[in-house]
Amino acid sequence: MDDNPTTAREQLAKEKVCLPRGRAALWLDSMGAREVSMSDDDTVHYEGSSGGWGSLKGITRIFGREWNKPTVMETLARQNKPGGFMCVSCAWTKPADYHTFEFCENGAKATLWELTTRRCTPDFFASHTVSELQTWKDYDLEQQGRLTHPMRYDRNSDHYVACTWEEAFAAIAAELRALDPTSVVFYASGRASLETAYCYALFARLYGSNNLPDSSNMCHETTSVGLKKVIGASVGTCVYDDFSKCDAIFFFGQNTGSNSPRFLHPLQDAVKRGCKIVTFNPVREKGLESFINPQNPLEMLTGRETQISDQYLQVRAGGDIAALMGLCKHVLAKDDEARAQGRSVLDRDFIQQHTYGFEAFEKAARETPWSAIVEESGLTQQALEQAAQIYVEAERVIGIYGMGLTQQVNGADNIGMLVNLLLLKGNIGRDGTGISPVRGHSNVQGQRTVGISEKPELVPLDKLAAMYGFDPPRKKGVNTVEACEGIQDGSIRAFIGLGGNFVRAIPERDAMETAWKRMRLTVQIATKLNRSHLINGEVAYLLPCLGRTERDKQQSGPQTVTMEDSLSCIHGSIGKREPASEHLLSELAIVAGLAKATLPPNQNVHWDDWTGDYGKVRDLIEETYPDQFHAFNKRMFTPGGFYRGNSARERIWKTESGKAEFTVPTSLSAAGFADRAGRYRLITLRSNDQFNTTIYGYEDRLRGVSGTRDVLLISPDEMRSAGLEEGQIVALVSDADDGVHRRVDGLKVLPFDLPAGCVAGYYPELNPLIPLSHHDKLSKTPASKAVPVRIIT
Template sequence: MTKPEDDTVHYDGPAGGWGSLKGMARIYGKELDSPAVLETLRRQNKPGGFMCVSCAWTKPAKPHPFEFCENGAKATLWELTSRRCTPDFFEEHSVTDLKGWRDHDLEQQGRLTHPMRYDRASDRYLPVSWADAFREIGAELRALDPKDTVFYTSGRASLETAYLYALFARLYGHNNLPDSSNMCHETTSVGLKKVTGSPVGTCVLSDFDTCDAIFFFGQNTGSNSPRFLHPLQEAVKRGCKIVTFNPVREPGLLKFVNPQSPAEMLTSRGTEISDLYFQVRPGGDIAAIMGLCKHVKARDAALFAREKRHLIDTAFIDQHCHGFDAFTACLDATGWEEIERESGLPRADLEAAADIYCDADKVIGVYGMGVTQHVHGSQTIGALVNLLLLRGNIGREGTGISPVRGHSNVQGQRTVGISEKPELVPNDRLKQLFGFDPPMEKGMNTVEACEAIIAGKVKAFLSLGGNFLRAIPEQEKMEEAWTNMRLTVQIATKLNRSHLINGEVAYLLPCLGRSEEDMQASGPQTVTMEDSLSCIHGSVGKRKPASEHLMSELAIVAGIARETLPPNPKVRWDEWVGDYARVRDLIEASYPGKFDDFNARMFTPGGFYKGNKARERIWQTESGKAEFTVPTTLSGCGFEDAPGRYRLITLRSNDQFNTTIYGYSDRLRGVEGTRDVLLMNPEEIARAGLSAGQVVALVSDAGDGVHRQVDGLTVTPFSLPDGCVAAYYPEMNPLVPLSHHDKLSKTPAAKSVPVRIAS
């Protein structure tokens, strides 16, 4: 493994361990949580309990005593803070004043307590009743062409709320339903579906109990899904080999000390996770995977010459695959010199990794946004599927492809209708159930919605959670264009930057958190969500709501819809708000085969599996088979190297979840007290004529004539490949052009952004 240089900032300790406990304790004190939060944590991610609002990693049927990780605990502590953002706060602070605050400081004001309407004359948010807010929003929407409106959702909303939100949009008359998946894993939904027929991964949790090797690409388990470290640790202990490709050395895939093991905590003797760890160039994964495949093919040829048998699973390929000959011809035509150049890795390292693949009977491929957020991210997914198909490593126990999602229900929302693509929605069933003709015109995804807002074509934007304006590319243009809209509505739990940029008419509507009791006419309610491994889980909040004025997300969506849409005897908003089980009945009726006996099964330990045809080797692709693909490039970046041009990687710290900043400690990278850093390897710093501690700016080098710049970044030595720099998301989003996205899915390519350094 590559070792960090002595003069770089880095973290010498393992993931987990005492550092993790200290991180949780720090946020506990900061949020002024009551001791009762410990009871919520005890129930977190357990059957019949409360499902974490943080990552989407699956929940085991037999949970650990504490089935939460550092980031999951931080998310719960953040939601259950005792701090309150009341109307008095908004009376004291104008919106213009608040625009100068940092993301962290805005959210530190605590939970929103009252519905608010923006008053342009005083530049302040003023209280409004729920009835008035719903009536006024409904009147605004009725006055607009539905196709000029956008209904966005973040990944935290429940399946029940997401289903009704999508139904509301279609009853209203549009498919403009972008969501946070468009910014992270839409490349999976499009790219993976193209080659396997499934828009989601094929693995279930038990596959990690029997696999012989796991290959990681661009996924930071230690910070983004730490509970995944438990099955990884167990896999390593039984002899499974793990090979990691990532430009950044992430401690979670290096060493793990299990906080639930007294022996490991006392001795700090954790488990070495990765057998091999390669710092591939940003966007160099296609080249690296081609190198792996090239060596597999060479070993197959040698074995056949020697023993007249194949290493490659020819029977599987003959029966289940299409495009194999074209792919192998491409392998033969691709030279090692260009593979080494584009991957940044020597041939010997790639052959060593390929030997692990060849010697393993069962292999799982895991990837994250380090794969999906590139211009050719879809091709990278295709390349990884190529590798797995060579030896039949999809569709049998202990094998498969496993994208790791971020938000807790971002995958599930797409399952129940949050999609701009009408062909992915059971419109025939919706028509039968609700007596209307669903719109069949394709709607806008996130990038398309942004383009339309900048062009002045969008008149209203409703946001079900999230921090849209902070999460997207092209922030300067977007904030300027945002104020030209007629209506903006934000449903949220805490204040963030997106709430400070408003349309002519603007509302800020506070909702319950998932950990809080949701009491409706039929009693306490359950909500559900889908994890990364396609399992559905029920969740029950028990905590007293932060304010008596809060409403559930589902009730807010229904309240707006009721005031917007004409009466329809088959559309019963009041009944659905009163009993969420009725909404689950609708989901079951709309998606037969996936949600059968939904209400009876939602508390199944470990969740109930909604199924996956590709796991059964039923390939719902154009050819009816799993597709080998031929890459058109060895680089995922979508731009050429040039003197003075760097590939910018945007990072999340150990102290954040998406745009939510819990604090300024990125312990797992050794960066403390600040987020305004530019990470570069020491040799790169010297070549650029810079020095550690120097304050510089990053400037876009997209070549589109638009000036984009982020100032005030301190040069910080860090172990990275040559030719790249790294800095934090979302602070670097102003540098990402809206046009810089995956070719197939339009997912913003935030993991390899062309930039220059200005001193």
Template sequence: MATNDKTVEYHGPTGGWGSLEGVSRIFGKEWNSPTALETLLRQNKPGGFMCVSCSWAKPADYHNFEFCENGAKATLWELTTHRCTPAFFAKHTVSELRRWDDHDLEQEGRLTHPLRYDPATDHYVPCDWDEAFAAIGAELKALDPKSVIFYASGRASLETSYLYALFARLYGNNNLPDSSNMCHETTSVALTKLIGVGVGTVIYDDLAKSDAIFFFGQNPGTNSPRFLHPLQDAAKRGCEIITFNPVRERGLEVFINPQSPIEMLTGKETRISSQYHQVRPGGDIAAILGICKHVFASDDEAQKQGKRVLDTSFIEQHTHGFEAFEAKVRATSWEDIERESGLPRSDIEAAGRVYVKAERVTAFYGMGLTQHVHGFENVALVLNMLLLRGNIGREGTGISPVRGHSNVQGQRTVGIGEKPEEVPLDKLAAQFGFEPPREKGMNTVAACEGIISGEVKAFIGLGGNFVRAIPERDLMEEKWTDLRLTVQVATKLNRSHLVNGKIAYLLPCLGRTEQDLQASGPQAVSMEDTFSHIVGSLAKRKPASEHLRSEIAIIVGLAKATLAPNPKVPWDAWLGDYKQIRATIAETYPDIFKGYERRMWKPGGFYKGNKARERIWNTESGKAEFTTPDMLTAVNFDDAVGRYRLITMRSNDQFNTTIYGFSDRLRGIEGTRQVLLMNPDDIEQAGLQQGQMVSLISDAGDGVHRQVGPLKVTPFRLPNGCIGSYYPEMNPLIPLAHHDIHSQTPAAKGVPVRIIV
């Protein structure tokens, strides 16, 4: 990289005064009364409400302020005094609103009334709830159940998710895609096949017991800032944190704890990563294989002294496929590893020395691994590395994806998902007196393909911003209007609500912070965090509108209007008392939810258990599986002159598709999202200039023209041949077929593109 470049970057630490300033900007927009602070003080605490943002742990030993910058932003964004009323929709046509940017749409505030799209006037118009339910129910009755999609974002509670999945199956399909399909489906597929569980094996307490923590493709500073507290504690006690990421994320470099008066006043920073390696996008397979190569070499040396580095007893007793993997590692040259990883052998061996020295190792990863064509192999190689030294099934060890949305993991626990083999269908059949559909349903990619082909006729969205989040967006928006019916359940306006089917309804729901009052009184819900702990959530804020209904009330209304009465399915009783929903969940999943009502209020929640953590492997071989990759890169295209590997990124001022503002403080980018981040050497070699406006076009080789721009060329510290820009703006460049081979997770971290002027 050029030494005299003018790369944009943030020189301060994560946290500190910058974090407080970021929150204060949202306070300035969304502050409505001192009770907003009271609400934040109840966030992520026993007896309080659970954050609507990420799924990070709700620890039993909590801080006074158990929320991070982005968690506070999400809460204040929901507590806004702005209201998006029928008068707003009377003033603006839907066609006009499509030209607004994402930030301005959500800035209009909370939706207040159920709305129906009127194609004759191109306006949303108010309707009452009974009218909406009746009309939607009539349409669903007239459609083939196999042609309807029931999508769920990752924010719905366990109670809501259970009823939503039951509604879909009683209706007649397993078409239950969710936001996992777009981020961590690779995790679910890989870990299920390799260790017998589709979630991580690490729990929160392991962080205090690890000697080394390996990070791959995850950015806690933006995506899960509360993670920085235990990482800071780990670094201070001497735990080595080794990071592999194409981007130098500030949260994994230095941190000042905003809750520490001494650190805030003195500016004393904690260095987080002891090693930081900017691997090429897709190069993690090679890098991890290189670490394993060092492990084998170290074991060879140790044997000369009568010792071992490999945990041979664990490997023999608990694993399958070791010999083939060892042969692959030994046969792979360092030249090939260096070329594909983009890292020198010395750096990889330095990481390997830490791994060999550490008695207990945990490995965390994010979408930098899962969103690749060979994302499965990325996850598998992390697991291989851990298996070599028995770093699964002991305290302070394990593998852990870092989940995003607040209950995206819990949804799967209670039945959201298109794979019937993962749901106790026989139990549901006995409980509710029906024959559940047994054929596989549609995931996100299949749903998109069905919309393009015309096979899909209706889409129900329980939260989220599906049209904005998916790949191939230009074609998808064009085909979306061919749908017969679209129904969106939401708290705020977003772009997905402006691309409608022939018949469309927008149904406003309560937020996580708002009191849910039903026949038996105030209701609580629950969710599952990224460490498989289930916690209760009780909201107390007055709802934004008297016309809002809870997500559960909306599902019940839709189900009753669509399905024939069934005495074994007590919709009204469930709606009147959510404890009855939890009792029903416990009947379906007794091993997980025994004592549900009492245990969910335990500080820190209750652990649902994990067989792999107990070294019980529910795999085909009955053991943990080593995988032998036949590739060294997770991308599926060759390097070529003028071809770049695009990685999509999220800013410090967003959560998923929600854009809070235009300040990406932790990367030094302010006032715009229309940027193209490039290595200064690449800028020079391409004949470009800093600040020049360019566009990106797809280089997928499928004959489809995809283009995004204009984007401002911005020098940034990235590996050669790698460029970066923001999600979801770059989604039109991602072909629908560009996804992980095994899981169909869109491969947004390695997209082939070219630059045009």
């Protein structure tokens, strides 16, 4: 990739992409010139819709000839369907009434990324030192393809060298037995199956550790903690059918077009039947503006698009609490008018019977002045009242949110405020209503369900003790931020990573990479090479595993794995492709191999049997969680998945008060810091060519940025005020009040439509600017959506 950054307008002018089906290819190529341009105010943007031919172009541009091989097309045809395999990308649900092609642009990219013919072999590692590889870009590392052999880091030569599985298990076990279990972290990304996650958590607890952070700690832990506090359930309350019954949907801080594009299908259907959608987001995301359905031939051929949002309000970063307070304030005012006429806007019977704390919240909302709401939200009173009126007039409303709410210092207050809005009219626990956080990684929610948690109170430890004949640790483990703090102060001595790219994903990256190397042991289980595999402890192993698309054959035959989607439905998944290497083991087999080598014999624990037949692990999950997983093996291929239930959906409130709780926010700002001259609120973004830390390419098609990820997006007005010019190279420095110097250089200034006082750039490149202490107060989720920074020219 050319290091010289260009805008998408410049890139498209020189880029030609060959597509199948000649007429469509020519039509799409002609479309390219108009889809990305500069707007009337000279901001970089994308003129096309989300979906459509642009999605096909995005796939073919990256994968070229590799994407349309017969085996690949057969695999994509099985994606997200009963009896097929579940996408390794986002956690959006898999509907029972599925489409012919039940995958999106990013889902296809994730599958093709796994099915690549490229191989990262021992010969590659023999040709490159680890120090050299540390200088490579993330994209170039993963371009080396699938890992093929277990590898041991040789510190003397600074190379990874091949080893046997037996050697790796024995050496890792010896290190673990020499360490205090509380000094070892067992991290899990959101990709591992329910079967693997259950065994991994059991391994950690049999070893003596509750240090089980996962990728949720970096994105939706605020959901797990915040929702649990106010409605008694740690996940969303909606099911798929609710989206066909709602009258209005309120979106906050979620980029559906890039992060969960299949969600656009039910959204489009909802709009066409008259549902109103109101979006709050600092960035105008294409997927929530307009959509062309790739499953609809007429829309594809004519370019006919559906407008998704009736109102799109560009709230400034950290201003969601204020915006939500404005919505609630208007609803209360309209209820006053209605009651004067003998009617009611509020569902007062629901409030009286099912909620706690309404009077305190009502008082706070009435006393909060509009001037303060407008100042903090960056939105006008008129715009907020127009949005609130849609809520007033709708009988059934769903609230949807993403990391724009969770990754804030006062993120839990964000979620509490959205729940407040829904509770005013009883919009939780009825068909067509509810709160619906959209999760990222494909099984991040499910891992929590089956025991991946640092919080002992969330795990049935007494049940585990009875089943396996041991005394589980009862002391709280560390979450992601606490693990990082422990690595820095030396109390954490070992890290085992079940997938993911932890070192690249965390805040304070530069300081963390230095501290990381002081650990005694680091173990990474992965399919492809990433930067975390190059930052090693004194003893380090890289263990390659099967991908979800690949055949997992064990002693009892081909195996099925399961995962949970964002809507709490469980799905079976079977891989059919030939493994990338004969030396690969499944994730479950690797976990079992480590556990068997590390732990003393236990007559109640049968690692070999469980590895030989994953159905036996599902039986254990059912025994541990009988209410949610009854008849697990029989139900795992239920079309649309089987629903494990949600108490709040049934209006059973497992909170301290026994009711759904109204809350009063501690501040109108979710950002957690005050404005001052020269300080900006940095929003970190993911591009259209990205999933989490995986970089598929350098094209952010839906924002009109191409050729680089080293950019600073800023509004034209802010550019003029700061004396900046388009294309100028600048640095960002941290403006946190902790005296620590943090800096990222080499960022190209691009004009972009953003609220006043906000700037944006890409994750994870800008992670070094996020202080480890900058996190949600309740959950410690890193606050990556409003980071205090300054621009240095």
